[in-house]
Amino acid sequence: MKILAFGASNSRNSINKKLAIFTAKEIAGAELRVLDLNDFEMPIFSVDREAETGIPKLAHDFKEAIKWADGIVVSFAEHNGAYSTAFKNIFDWVSRIEKSFWNDKPLFLLATSPGARGGKSVLDIAFKRFSYGYEPAIAVFSLPSFYTNFKEEEGILDSELDTSFRNELAKFISGISKQ
Numbered sequence: 001m002k003i004l005a006f007g008a009s010n011s012r013n014s015i016n017k018k019l020a021i022f023t024a025k026e027i028a029g030a031e032l033r034v035l036d037l038n039d040f041e042m043p044i045f046s047v048d049r050e051a052e053t054g055i056p057k058l059a060h061d062f063k064e065a066i067k068w069a070d071g072i073v074v075s076f077a078e079h080n081g082a083y084s085t086a087f088k089n090i091f092d093w094v095s096r097i098e099k100s101f102w103n104d105k106p107l108f109l110l111a112t113s114p115g116a117r118g119g120k121s122v123l124d125i126a127f128k129r130f131s132y133g134y135e136p137a138i139a140v141f142s143l144p145s146f147y148t149n150f151k152e153e154e155g156i157l158d159s160e161l162d163t164s165f166r167n168e169l170a171k172f173i174s175g176i177s178k179q
Contacts, residue, residue: 001176003027004069006035009077010086015146016075016119019112022155024073026169035065037086045092059093066094066103071176075110078122102130106175108139108168118144137175139168 005024007017017036024032042056043049066072077084083091095101109126111119120142131138141164143149149158156162 001027001030001173002033002068002070003030003073004033004035004065004071005073006037007075007077008037008087009084010037010041011077012038014077015112015114015150016077016110018152019110019143019146019150020073020075022150022152023075023108023110023165023169026155027173033065033068035062037084037090040090041086042089042093045089045096050096055093055096059090059097062090063094063097066101066105069105070179071106071108071172072102073108073110073172074126075112076119076122076126078111078113078119081121082125083122102134102136104134104136106136106138106172106179107134108141108172110141110143112143112146112150114146116144118142118146136179137171139172139175141165141168 003024005020007014007020009016021034040058040062042058107130109123111123113119123140123142127140143161149161150156156165
């Protein structure tokens, strides 16, 4: 089972990247590939730029990483209630390559933040956008108050949150198994 994981943030110390990596490592025997959005920095998308210079190689590289995976774990940083600009720009460029951005792979959409809502606004946006007409399984989990509820060496500390997380993780793994 090949799992692609990333935090949809360009922060070098992204708590969302930490949550995505933790999640992927919870899948026994999985081969893990972690992406850093900083490695995919491209000019801001515009149809004019695309017409002039084409789609950047980094967009194709990101798409190849998606194609490599059997399942994708992404944890969204919330910037002003929506996606980070870093993710949105990659999404805009890569979506020009093929109709299906995620190549019909099972998804585990996550979000966390230092606050009590745990990035729920961006997670709602992501789920609505990516579930529209999407057949594979989409698991969803929000972790509120990251610094209170998570330790890298221990995982999710709150038992109710951990149970909810484990249920969604099982849904994600089941979706991969059905592929």
